[in-house]
Amino acid sequence: MKACIFDLDGVLVDTAKYHFIAWKKLANSLGFSFTEIQNEELKGISRVDSLNKLLGWGNIEKSDTEKLELATLKNDWYIDMIAEMTPEELLPGSKELLSELKENGIKIALGSASKNAPLILEKTGISPYFDAIVDGNSVSKSKPDPEVFLLAAKLVEADPQECIVFEDAQAGVEAGKRAGMKVIGIGKAEDLRQADFTVGSLAAVNLALLQTKN
Ligand code: B16
Ligand code: MG
Numbered sequence: 001m002k003a004c005i006f007d008l009d010g011v012l013v014d015t016a017k018y019h020f021i022a023w024k025k026l027a028n029s030l031g032f033s034f035t036e037i038q039n040e041e042l043k044g045i046s047r048v049d050s051l052n053k054l055l056g057w058g059n060i061e062k063s064d065t066e067k068l069e070l071a072t073l074k075n076d077w078y079i080d081m082i083a084e085m086t087p088e089e090l091l092p093g094s095k096e097l098l099s100e101l102k103e104n105g106i107k108i109a110l111g112s113a114s115k116n117a118p119l120i121l122e123k124t125g126i127s128p129y130f131d132a133i134v135d136g137n138s139v140s141k142s143k144p145d146p147e148v149f150l151l152a153a154k155l156v157e158a159d160p161q162e163c164i165v166f167e168d169a170q171a172g173v174e175a176g177k178r179a180g181m182k183v184i185g186i187g188k189a190e191d192l193r194q195a196d197f198t199v200g201s202l203a204a205v206n207l208a209l210l211q212t213k214n
Contacts, residue, residue, distance in 0.1 A: 001210055002162035004101055005152045005176075008112035008135075010043055010168030011186050011202065012094045013124055015082060015114070022077040023054060026070060032058035044169025046113050046142040047071055075116075082116060085123040093203030098129040100207050107131045107156035111148045111165065111172075132156050143171040146179035153179070164210060166202070167195070182213070 009015040020039040027034035038057060042050040051071050055062060062070065087095075101108055109132040110117060117135035121127040132155035134148050141147045153163050165176035168186040173194045176183035184205065185195030192198050197213065199205055 001106065001164055001182075003107035003109060003131075003153060003156045003158040003164075004210075005109045005111045005149055005163055005165045005181070007044070007165070007167045007169070007172050007186075008110060008114055008117050008120060011091070011166050012126065013085070013089055013091060013120060015120060016040075016043055018078055018081040019050075021081065022074045023050070025077055026074045027054060027058060030055075030058055030060055030070075032060075044113055044143055044167075044171045046136060047075065047115065049142060079116065079119070082120055082123065085120060087125040090124050090126065092201050093205060095126070097202050097205055098126060102129055104207055106207070107158060109152035109156050110134060111152045111175075112136065113142060113148070113172075143169070144174035144178065146175050149176055149179040149181060153181070166205075167192070170194075184213075 006012055016039060019042065020036065023039065023042065024034040034054065042053065048071060051067060098108060108129050110130055112135045114120070115136035117133065121130065132152055134152040134155065139147045139151060149165055150160065153160055160180035163181045165181045165183045166186060167173045167176055167183055170192060173183050173185055173192050177194050183195045185192030185198035186201060187198060189198040
């Protein structure tokens with residue numbers, strides 16, 4: 001194993017709770033409700049795809065210009081919240097695993113759908129761990145397309161089979177497998193069937209475990 005590629009939301013931090021608040025506010029302002037179950041379906045999905053799903057649930061049609069305005073409105077509310085994030089919001093085990101990988105010369109990359117990834121990494125204090133950042137700003141195809149992980153591997157000069165991906169969303173697990181990488185699911189095994197194995201959180205992962213599974 002030469003490199004570890006981390007998804008962001010649901011793996012290193014829980015930003016889904018902030019996405020939920022912002023999408024709910026948008027749905028309510030358009031006159032319909034939005035539930036936590038629906039928010040689950042937006043995990044790992046890009047902002048524009050999320051908005052299209054949301055409008056579908058509300059049976060609302062909007063022009064492309066209006067969609068851009070709505071996505072910007074939602075993102076402004078979301079940014080107000082993530083701008084207040086602190087290192088205490090890192091999910092259990094994140095910092096410890098990043099430190100151990102860094103100390104042992106394993107390359108670390110981000111493979112996230114979020115265009116706000118740099119701000120989140122900065123606010124939670126983990127930017128310095130990353131050798132490469134691939135996010136929603138750098139790819140044209142969303143997960144489950146493997147582009148995000150293949151680009152991350154290329155930037156850290158690793159072959160796909162030398163990479164381990166950490167993912168919490170089904171679309172992301174599929175993207176990692178399509179990239180030809182080992183994928184560790186973060187969450188429940190029954191939700192992430194394509195993962196090579198699944199853990200509840202990064203607190204259950206260390207370098208020794210990664211080497212035995214490799
Ligand atoms: P943004 P990940 C994803 O992050 C989120 O899970 C998903 O809910 C969000 O819509 C997407 O990022 C885009 O985020 O609006 O900030 O560009 O899990 O790929 O790190
Ligand atoms: Mg995720």
